[in-house]
Amino acid sequence: AQKITQTQPGMFVQEKEAVTLDCTYDTSDPSYGLFWYKQPSSGEMIFLIYQGSYDQQNATEGRYSLNFQKARKSANLVISASQLGDSAMYFCAMKDTGNQFYFGTGTSLTVIP
Amino acid sequence: DSGVTQTPKHLITATGQRVTLRCSPRSGDLSVYWYQQSLDQGLQFLIQYYNGEERAKGNILERFSAQQFPDLHSELNLSSLELGDSALYFCASSSSGAPLLPEAFFGQGTRLTVV
Numbered sequence: 001a002q003k004i005t006q007t008q009p010g011m012f013v014q015e016k017e018a019v020t021l022d023c024t025y026d027t028s029d030p031s032y033g034l035f036w037y038k039q040p041s042s043g044e045m046i047f048l049i050y051q052g053s054y055d056q057q058n059a060t061e062g063r064y065s066l067n068f069q070k071a072r073k074s075a076n077l078v079i080s081a082s083q084l085g086d087s088a089m090y091f092c093a094m095k096d097t098g099n100q101f102y103f104g105t106g107t108s109l110t111v112i113p
Numbered sequence: 114d115s116g117v118t119q120t121p122k123h124l125i126t127a128t129g130q131r132v133t134l135r136c137s138p139r140s141g142d143l144s145v146y147w148y149q150q151s152l153d154q155g156l157q158f159l160i161q162y163y164n165g166e167e168r169a170k171g172n173i174l175e176r177f178s179a180q181q182f183p184d185l186h187s188e189l190n191l192s193s194l195e196l197g198d199s200a201l202y203f204c205a206s207s208s209s210g211a212p213l214l215p216e217a218f219f220g221q222g223t224r225l226t227v228v
Contacts, residue, residue, distance in 0.1 A: 037219070044115070045203060045219035091156060100171050101146065101217070103156035 003027065004092050006104035013082045014112050020067070021077040021107045023092030032096040034075040036066065039089040039106070048090075051075060082111045116140065117206050119220035127228055131192040134223045138185055138206030144168070145187040146207075146217055147179055151200035162187055194227045201225075 005024045013019035025034065036048040051059045051066045059066040067076040075094075079086055092104040116139035126132055138145050147159040149172075158171035162181035173179075176194075181187040191198060201224050205217040 042221075043201060043224075044221045045205070046115075047218060093156075098169065100161075100169050101148070101158045103148075103158075105155045 003102035004094055004104035006092055006107050008107045009105075010108045010110070012110050012112055013079075013086075015084060016081055018078060018080045019082055019109065021079070021090050021092075021109065023075045023077065023104060025073050025075060025092075025094045025102075027073075027094065027096050029096040029098070032094055034066065034068070035093040035095070035101075036064070036075075036077045037091045037093060038086075039091060041088070045091070049077065079109075084111050084113060087111045115218040115220065117204060117218050117220035119202075119204050119223050121223060122221065123224045123226075125226045125228060126194060128194055128196060130194050130227075131190065132194065132225065134189040134191070134202050134204075134225070136187045136189070136204030136206075136220060138187070138204075139208075139218055142206035142208050142218075143185065144207045144217070145181055145185070146205040147173075147187070147189050148203040148205065149200045150203060150222070151197075154200075156203075159189070191225070196227050199225055199227045 032053045034051045038046045049061045049064045051068045058068050063080045065078045087110050089106045091106045094102045118137040120135045143164045146161045150156045159173040160179050161169040165181050176192050179189045201222045203222045205219045207217040
């Protein structure tokens with residue numbers, strides 16, 4: 001069964017607008033962590049943000065915030081004030097107590113000037 | 114710069130051959146993770162080492178093996194290579210082997226092409 005589902009293969013957003021990238025996950029483990037990574041065209045994977053399953057508040061890191069809805073098993077990434085440099089692939093990932101990372105198939109984000 | 118170094122950046126080899134990919138983690142990080150990113154399989158977790166010992170195993174083929182050395186660098190060995198092994202191989206490191214440690218920092222990857 002797919003552990004992480006990203007249903008948006010590609011997204012477009014106007015520069016300076018906000019965009020939400022969807023991610024749902026599947027685990028029966030009560031303890032888990034959720035991550036978002038950015039992969040620009042250069043190929044490296046850049047860590048963006050982390051949310052623990054027991055964290056009470058949604059994680060925020062600068063222009064990135066994670067909309068964590070535990071009951072719905074969703075962990076959407078919100079990027080505010082999009083910039084041209086935000087154009088990249090974005091991967092949602094989960095790590096459970098089995099210590100394995102599970103990645104989604106990614107969303108390609110294009111920021112339009 | 115994540116602080117994780119992977120060599121080589123690019124590798125082209127023939128089917129049936131064996132290659133070794135190298136990863137130097139960030140200074141002080143004890144955990145090393147290996148991933149394979151291919152077009153058809155997406156990003157797949159292969160294996161994790163923590164302070165020299167295997168900690169977790171994912172979708173790693175029997176033809177592949179890894180180890181972590183006392184100086185904490187890690188090597189991923191791929192043998193009897195097939196065309197389908199062509200992929201981008203990432204190494205990531207983190208400071209702990211704890212399952213729910215937040216971030217892991219990725220290297221820039223090794224692009225393996227099997228011809």
